[in-house]
Amino acid sequence: MSDPMHDRGEHYLTTPKAEPFLERLIFNNRALILVAFLILTVFLGYNAVRIQPDASFERMIPLEHPYIQNMLENREDLANLGNFVRIAVESEEGDIFNAEYMETLKQITDEVFYLNGVDRSGLKSLWTPNVRWVEVTEQGFQGGTVIPEDYDGSEKSLEQLRQNVLRSNEVGRLVSDNFQSAIIYAPLYENNPETGEALDYAAFSSQLEQQIRDKYEAQNPDIDIHIVGFAKKVGDLIEGIGSIAWFAGITIVLTTLLLFWYSRCIAGTLVPIITSIIAVFWQLGALRLLGYGLDPYSVLVPFLVFAIGISHGVQIVNAMAVEAAKGFDATTSARLAFRSLYIPGMLALISDAVGFLTLIFIDIDVIRDLAVAAGLGVAFVIITNLVLHVLIMSYIGISKGGVRHVQNHGEKQDRKWHLMSRLSSPAVAPVSLLIAAIGLSVGLYLKQDLKVGDLDQGAPELRADSRYNQDNAFIIDNYSTSADVLVVMVETPEEQCTQYSVLRAMDRLQWELQNTPGVQSSASLADVSKMVTKALNEGNWKWYEISRNQTIINASIRDAPSGLINTNCDLTPVLVFLEDHKAETLRTVVERVEQFADVNSNEDHTFLLAAGNAGIEAATNEVISNAKDIMLMLVYSVVSILCFLTFRSIRAVACIVIPLGLTSVLCEAIMTVSGIGIKVATLPVIALGVGIGVDYGIYIYTKLEKYLLEGMSLQDAYYETLRSTGKAVVFTGVTLGIGVVTWIFSPIKFQADMGLLLFFMFLWNMVGAIWLLPALARFLLRPETMLARARAAKSK
Structure with a gap:
């Protein structure tokens, strides 16, 4: 006896108009595609395990910045003051x-x-x-x-x-x-002068x-x-990256337990885990083949790729379980799940990838490497999630226990979904928007004090009680020349660096800097000349001055240290020792030097910024400061364009993007309150949070639009949306949040910071999609107009 639900599913699936070309291509060649994936996994997996850590001084600095260009042009004369x-x-x-x-x-x-x-x-x-x-x-x-x-x-x-x-x-x-x-x-040498190998x-x-x-x-x-x-x-x-393996293990275990609790199906638990891990192996293998390694910043990207794979895998499992509960077999359930999810899934993942790739516009190689790594990872998730995952599940299917769980759980959750659907009601929606407006105002007020750069002494990438930061504190406390050195380069014509006018200008700059907050001390050729001139005059302090007599000057700097004068006498540095490399200190000192250089540079001598580790930090801060807003504009523009091309509605774009904007503002407010500056380690989090966060809104809006076009009222459509995909969205947000919150305990401070920020963004983007999107829909969407347009388009 035939199963009427099975027959209905077969008929539904064999209707030519109902079958997208992509679906037919994939499901009609299942075995061949799986064999190809197996071969690809072995090949890329072999390369993945051979990838090496990669850290380079030059890749962590903005090489195109004028400060860095000046430093690199004069590197041989600066005694490697940067490294x-x-x-x-x-x-x-x-x-x-x-x-x-x-x-x-x-x-x-x-x-x-x-x-x-x-x-x-x-x-x-x-x-x-x-x-x-x-x-x-x-x-x-x-x-x-x-x-x-x-x-x-x-x-x-x-x-x-x-x-x-x-x-x-x-x-x-x-x-x-x-x-x-x-x-x-x-x-140190960045590259071995004999072999050319990187340090x-x-x-x-x-x-x-x-x-x-x-x-x-x-x-x-x-x-x-x-x-x-x-x-x-x-x-x-x-x-410290070695500890990341422990966090990876903890994340996988927690995710597995939560997935099983969610699906009550072993296949629905293990297949998303396995396909997400495969995506990570593909990513690492491809990076090695392209000549990339894993630096201390991009090493966290595999975590995010795994998290993205899980978040979309949950949608597949949820959709298949819903179809299986209707009586469809494994293959039919998989095809229906693919059909309903491949457009929103591809849109969400492409938004993720493009959001990450906007980081390429930041002129720091480690951030560009992170963008490439994340973009590759998301591209592979599109394949492993929407193809490999679905094909494997088409053979295995959802277990009977998983189907029963969906049926029983759905009945038990109806009351909760009814209650939550009131978020779209005319009475509750205005309150939600008012709360959001208050949150936005508070966030905008707090984020005014957000700093670019480091806010602590020592290495902010490491814990304050780390051995390195304890060593750094020892040197600061016991030496008058700190580890934070800003080098101002003074260029002159050849053999002219010891002229009175040059030394006098350097001396005036030092006097201004020594009266600038944050400056500990300074040193230059002018100090040597004054010290020797004083010594030549029986140590009388009245002679502690730069002589106007060039012969005396020449005698005074005859034995000057090599680091203060080059062999051609056309470059001499002013070393400025700072109390720390905090963002405010660097900004104050750099502004003072630039003002002095604008007034005092001439054809005889030119003051150039900047070398030394503090100079590099200043250049990096400037690049990040300029790039932050541009990057956010690009991310939001790309996400908005992709959403518009998919839903053909500016109102739909507003419903999806506005909650993301609120999350970004609140995230920056949290950074301010928590004392976290925007820097190389934290800037990518903002783009990553937006890219991943848009997934929730896309899945919610796709279902909401579907039910509205069936003629339902907004509240009824939102109720059905919550029943079909709301649980998966909530589960995904909570699971991703729990996965990254363990990073807070990492010995690497920037990983802990990223964990805190991503934990907030994952959860709050989920809340925004569940809570704020329906409230916005109440005021922005016109269900009657949408339905009329859909019918008109169908009649054509």
Whole structure:
């Protein structure tokens, strides 16, 4: 005996007009497509497991920014002021002037000298010959290396060492103010000059830990070692990435449990998980084939790809369960689910992908890499979710337990859906819009104080109590030259950098900067000239000035440090040591320098910004500040255009996009309140939140429009929408939120920040689709007009 529901389904599916071409293409070639997917999965999976961590100094900075262009053009003359490590060796018992400490410092200096990636010509330590002392006596200038030539560790030679240190001008720089520690300064090559290979930050950081910190702290319990610098920070980030595997496991377990609770079907639980993981493997394999690695920022993208796959997979499972509950077999249920979801699903996923790809317009390579990685991942989710997932389920189907759960659960939830459908009623909708308007006003008020850049000292990518930030705090507290250095480059014609007018202009700039909030100290060739001129005049402070006599100037800078003058004498830097690299500090100092440069640059000398880690941060902040609003405009424009092309209604676009806008404003308000600035790590979250958040609105509106075009009233149509897809949308928002909220416990601070922000955006975008969209529909949609247009179009 034939099943009437089965027969009806077969007839429905074999009606040529009812079968989209794409559906016929996929379901008529199921076995062939699955075999092709299996081969592709093996190939890309093999490449995925071979992908390597990738971190590059230059990829984390805006290479096209004028500041960075200036720095790169003069890199050889700036002693790698952008990429270096500083290793502070602390004596816990007494000062550094004892034989045991000095021997340990010598051994560590030798170890650092031979580390791969160190620019040995620029290495500085009390034990290197480029650290010297100079003094003026009755017989003229005297000087030499800080370590006495006859140093033997005796009390006499140690006392001589103490005198040399005091005369070397290195107190506060290489030697701490309290004489309890000394620094080894090691500039780094971005690429090995012999092999051309990029510096392996993970390996370099590991060498610093094992060959320096662990080894010498174990040898001498009275020694503590503190290490700071870009390479160490990136190394610690890469090490922290190892914990991401735990979060991946936790996310998969939680998602699996929630999916089973939702579907009560093993296939409906495991197939979305498996296809989402396959999408991640395809993404990683494709990235490796395209020559990409995983840097500390894009390593989180696979999480998002998995989350996106699950969110759309839930819609497939829900739709199939609803069709199976009507009596259709597995293949028919899969085809009906595909037919109802492939247009909204593709629209949502294309919106996700385009939203991510707008990040390509930001001139920072790590953000562009993240955009490519996310865009690829979403493109693969379109295939794995709308094709692979559906085809597998067409063979397996929803279990009887899953079907019973849908039938029983649907009956039990009717009262709840009736209650929630009142959100679209004439009485409740105005209240919802009023609440939304209040929330928007509060958000706009709070986000006024949102900063671009870092808001904390040290490395904000790491926890405040991390070893790196503790080391950074030690150096700030014990040295007068901080780790945050802004370098102003002064360009002159060749052999003219020591002219009086040049040194005088540099001196005026230093005076202005030393009276600027956030500046700790400064150093330049002008300081050397003034110091030596004073020394030549019996140390009289009245002579602590730049002489107008060029012969005296030439004599005063004859032995100037190499980092303060280049060989052609056409570039000399002004080093500005800052209290921190907070956004406000950088903005204040950079504005002061730019104002000075505009007034004082001329044909004899030009002041250029900027090198040093603080200069790079300033350039990065400027790029992000300029890109943020443009990126948001692009994201919303693309999403709006795609929605308009699909629904052919500006009113529909408003219903979907307005809740997203409210979420973006509230997210920025939360960032302000939580002390999170907009920077490389957090800027992508805004685009990601919009791209993923639009999915909820698209699924809700698609169903709502369908029922309105069947002639239902708005409230009845919304009730049916909630019955058919509301549970899936709510479940998706909660599941995604729970999946990322575990990131809050990550040792990597920017991952914790991203977890908090994405948790809010996932949940609130879901709330906006369920709560605010129907309220907007009450005032914006005209069901009668929509129905009339649909009938007119059908009659044609």
